[in-house]
Amino acid sequence: MTHVSAQLRLLIPSDIDAVMAIETVAHSHPWKRQSMDDSLAGHHRCVGCVVNEELVGFYIASMGGGDAELLDIAIHPSQRGRGLADLLMGDLIQWAEKKAETVFLEVRISNHKAISVYQRHDFIEVGERPNYYPTANGKEHALIMARYLR
Numbered sequence: 001m002t003h004v005s006a007q008l009r010l011l012i013p014s015d016i017d018a019v020m021a022i023e024t025v026a027h028s029h030p031w032k033r034q035s036m037d038d039s040l041a042g043h044h045r046c047v048g049c050v051v052n053e054e055l056v057g058f059y060i061a062s063m064g065g066g067d068a069e070l071l072d073i074a075i076h077p078s079q080r081g082r083g084l085a086d087l088l089m090g091d092l093i094q095w096a097e098k099k100a101e102t103v104f105l106e107v108r109i110s111n112h113k114a115i116s117v118y119q120r121h122d123f124i125e126v127g128e129r130p131n132y133y134p135t136a137n138g139k140e141h142a143l144i145m146a147r148y149l150r
Contacts, residue, residue, distance in 0.1 A: 004051055004082045008091050011046035011058060013037070018055040019048070025075035029134050044071060047091055049084050059088045061095070061103075068096035070105035073114075085114075089121045093147065101150045106142040108133050115143065123147045 011019065016037060023030040039060050040046055049057035057075035061068055070092060075084050096103045106129065107114050109136035123145040 004058075004079075004084070004138055005051045006084055007085065008088055009050060011040055013040045016040055019046075019058055022055065022057065022074050022076050023072070025077055028136070031072060039071070045095060046086065049075070049088055051079065051084075057084050059092055061092055061111060063096070063099055063144045066099075066101045068092070068100040068103045070103065079119040080113075084122065085117045089095060089117060093121060093149075096102060097149050101148070103147045103149065105145050106132065107145060109143050115145075118145050118147075121147060 016033070019036055019040065020030075020033055025037065043062075045059075045061045045063070047059055048055050056079040057073075059073040060071045062071055063069075073085065073088060075088075093103065103123075104126075105118065105123065107118065109128070124147070125143050126146045127144035129142040129144060132142035133140050
């Protein structure tokens with residue numbers, strides 16, 4: 001893994017085009033623009049990862065009832081393998097530790113690289129959602145993972 005110099009910053013509504021560009025190349029079934037607009041308008045924690053003044057990744061998370069949830073995370077494919085997901089996950093955990101007892105996330109059962117990132121950050125499998133994610137040929141299961149903070 002090659003690490004690069006990156007900065008994290010809160011995303012703002014004017015970042016929508018850059019965020020959607022990453023979202024559409026990073027995920028086979030990306031979020032709709034309106035959902036992303038709602039998140040960037042202040043409904044969720046939205047953090048971007050910037051390399052050489054260019055947005056190359058982000059995460060979106062929510063907090064409620066003593067739990068935090070990672071709703072979306074994406075790194076531009078050209079920037080993967082450089083430790084940027086680890087940087088974003090570290091920020092998520094640091095933010096969550098202030099108010100949450102647990103951080104939850106869902107991940108495609110076939111996304112072994114993402115699962116490895118989450119395991120490096122002490123997430124464990126706590127459940128499964130059958131036929132949760134759409135695929136080109138139907139549906140695939142989601143793993144529910146959690147990191148207990150307290």
